Amino acid sequence: MKSLLPVLSVVGAILLFWVVSVVPMNMHLTADLAQRQDVAVTPDTPVARQDYSGIGLALRNTHLFGMTYTLDRPRLPSPHQVAVEMWETIALRSVTSRRSLVYHGWVTLSATLLGFAIGTGLGILLAVGIVYNRAMDMSVMPWAIASQTIPILALAPMIIVMLGSIGIQGLFPKAVISAYLSFFPVVVGMVKGLRSPDAMQLDLLRTYSASPNQGFWKLRLPASVPYLFASLKIGISASLVGAIVAELPTGARAGFGARMLVGDQYGQPMVTWAALFAAALTAAALVGLFSLIERWTLRRMGMQAT
Amino acid sequence: MAVILANSLNLTFQTNDGPVHALKDVNLEINKGDFVSFIGPSGCGKTTFLRCIAGLETPTGGDISVNGMTPDEARMARAYGYVFQAAGLYPWRTIGGNIKLPLEIMGFSKAEQNERVGRVLELVDLAGFEKKFPWQLSGGMQQRASIARALAFDADILLMDEPFGALDEIVRDHLNEQLLQLWARTEKTIGFVTHSIPEAVYLSTKIVVMSPRPGRITDVIDSPLPKERPLDIRDSAEFIAVAHRVRDGLRAGHVDV
Numbered sequence: 001m002k003s004l005l006p007v008l009s010v011v012g013a014i015l016l017f018w019v020v021s022v023v024p025m026n027m028h029l030t031a032d033l034a035q036r037q038d039v040a041v042t043p044d045t046p047v048a049r050q051d052y053s054g055i056g057l058a059l060r061n062t063h064l065f066g067m068t069y070t071l072d073r074p075r076l077p078s079p080h081q082v083a084v085e086m087w088e089t090i091a092l093r094s095v096t097s098r099r100s101l102v103y104h105g106w107v108t109l110s111a112t113l114l115g116f117a118i119g120t121g122l123g124i125l126l127a128v129g130i131v132y133n134r135a136m137d138m139s140v141m142p143w144a145i146a147s148q149t150i151p152i153l154a155l156a157p158m159i160i161v162m163l164g165s166i167g168i169q170g171l172f173p174k175a176v177i178s179a180y181l182s183f184f185p186v187v188v189g190m191v192k193g194l195r196s197p198d199a200m201q202l203d204l205l206r207t208y209s210a211s212p213n214q215g216f217w218k219l220r221l222p223a224s225v226p227y228l229f230a231s232l233k234i235g236i237s238a239s240l241v242g243a244i245v246a247e248l249p250t251g252a253r254a255g256f257g258a259r260m261l262v263g264d265q266y267g268q269p270m271v272t273w274a275a276l277f278a279a280a281l282t283a284a285a286l287v288g289l290f291s292l293i294e295r296w297t298l299r300r301m302g303m304q305a306t
Numbered sequence: 307m308a309v310i311l312a313n314s315l316n317l318t319f320q321t322n323d324g325p326v327h328a329l330k331d332v333n334l335e336i337n338k339g340d341f342v343s344f345i346g347p348s349g350c351g352k353t354t355f356l357r358c359i360a361g362l363e364t365p366t367g368g369d370i371s372v373n374g375m376t377p378d379e380a381r382m383a384r385a386y387g388y389v390f391q392a393a394g395l396y397p398w399r400t401i402g403g404n405i406k407l408p409l410e411i412m413g414f415s416k417a418e419q420n421e422r423v424g425r426v427l428e429l430v431d432l433a434g435f436e437k438k439f440p441w442q443l444s445g446g447m448q449q450r451a452s453i454a455r456a457l458a459f460d461a462d463i464l465l466m467d468e469p470f471g472a473l474d475e476i477v478r479d480h481l482n483e484q485l486l487q488l489w490a491r492t493e494k495t496i497g498f499v500t501h502s503i504p505e506a507v508y509l510s511t512k513i514v515v516m517s518p519r520p521g522r523i524t525d526v527i528d529s530p531l532p533k534e535r536p537l538d539i540r541d542s543a544e545f546i547a548v549a550h551r552v553r554d555g556l557r558a559g560h561v562d563v
Contacts, residue, residue, distance in 0.1 A: 200390050200391075200392060200394050201394055201396075203362055203388075203390070204388070204390065204394055205411075206361075206362060206381070207360060207362070207381065207386070207387070207388040208384065208407075208408045208411045208412065209381050209382045209384060210411045214411050218407065218410070218411070219396070222396070222398045223396075223398075225398070301397075301398040302397060302398050302399070302400065302439035302440070302441070303397050303398055
């Protein structure tokens with residue numbers, strides 16, 4: 001409960017900044033519209049108004065403030081407009097409808113989860129290889145780092161097109177891009193985790209003349225669990241970003257990415273913003289879910305979650 | 307009968323600052339049932355020597371045998387239990403689970419594991435703590451659990467590297483007393499590294515005094531104290547005489563540096 005006040009203060013500050021920003025951002029559009037409805041506007045020609053900034057124009061037309069919040073196609077929608085759009089597309093539509101955000105969310109989420117599973121599995125395998133094999137340590141890690149320096153926006157269309165040309169379409173190409181973004185934090189975290197046992201703990205196993213296999217299952221793997229969870233939380237949100245990015249350049253017709261694109265192309269900012277917020281909430285829910293699993297697992301393992 | 311036999315043992319570490327003589331011409335014989343303490347300032351090679359016995363370090367010269375085998379063979383044959391400076395319990399295992407660790411690795415049956423856990427916990431006075439996690443125990447109790455872990459597979463030799471070094475004096479006295487009782491009951495051969503003179507004199511049948519640069523043995527004292535040792539034996543004349551000799555040995559080691 002103690003953390004509620006600071007959290008709410010930050011949320012309140014962000015909302016306030018948003019609400020205040022709506023006025024200058026939408027003022028030019030509002031002024032044009034008001035003029036068409038025979039409301040007095042200063043200055044009274046669109047050309048003259050171009051010389052003013054949003055703030056400058058707003059200060060001269062304080063009577064138009066209210067209108068900036070109710071435009072059909074605002075440059076920046078107000079929070080309540082986004083909320084209404086989300087309510088209509090999440091709660092009021094059947095989940096099988098193409099206009100339901102739940103439907104689009106599921107399309108993106110399924111690619112996210114598949115990609116995350118592939119990325120996590122690949123990341124763990126690579127980490128084990130890196131820890132146990134010197135050649136892999138020297139050769140794989142630089143490539144893993146290099147892979148993350150390539151802008152995913154440039155790479156995503158190529159992957160989609162290449163996979164498409166060999167007949168792979170739909171969910172899987174998106175999952176590949178998700179996996180591409182999510183394997184990296186898992187590799188880094190797991191390498192650190194598998195290497196976390198200190199010299200004394202390794203010596204202890206030597207005094208039992210334990211096999212490398214036993215060392216992995218009884219010491220290195222359990223010791224890496226806290227590191228793995230830290231990585232999974234980063235990986236799952238990276239996966240979601242990957243799935244959305246994969247939907248953007250390819251003209252996908254379903255998914256959060258498709259909704260954002262549609263909103264942009266057809267001048268429906270509310271659609272874009274609703275999809276953005278739905279994606280953010282999905283990411284928060286996924287990370288929150290992993291935090292819960294982490295706490296439960298670490299408590300069962302006798303270790304406190306940090 | 308000699309359980310551990312070292313013959314002009316040498317060990318040189320190659321470091322960036324040139325070679326370091328961790329052990330130079332070390333000769334020592336440890337008999338079955340001995341309680342041998344290694345005492346000396348840091349850098350005298352006492353821990354290194356213990357690790358040589360355990361096959362965790364490889365000597366660069368001379369011979370060492372454990373139970374008539376090389377240390378590596380003895381390690382493979384699980385001839386000793388090793389207690390480290392820190393308890394080093396796995397935080398994700400209960401106390402019972404930690405003690406089972408060597409038993410699982412060595413392939414004891416489930417029933418045998420449970421029976422042994424109960425027995426060694428009794429031995430170190432931790433009966434009833436089987437299901438607790440390490441963080442629920444004090445430092446002294448954790449170290450006792452780590453001793454139980456070393457005892458669980460019934461090795462004849464127990465090697466202890468400053469096991470009580472991080473504990474306060476009161477806990478330490480108590481654990482020393484318990485360790486003597488445990489030694490009397492199990493008749494193990496114990497190698498014990500310490501830098502506390504009273505601890506070495508109180509526990510040992512044989513005290514090996516070492517000095518640094520190069521690490522070597524300067525004195526080996528066979529203790530005249532009886533096997534039965536209450537804590538107040540530390541006020542007796544014999545005890546003080548032995549402690550004096552240890553101190554003299556440590557000082558002599560320092561003079562010729």
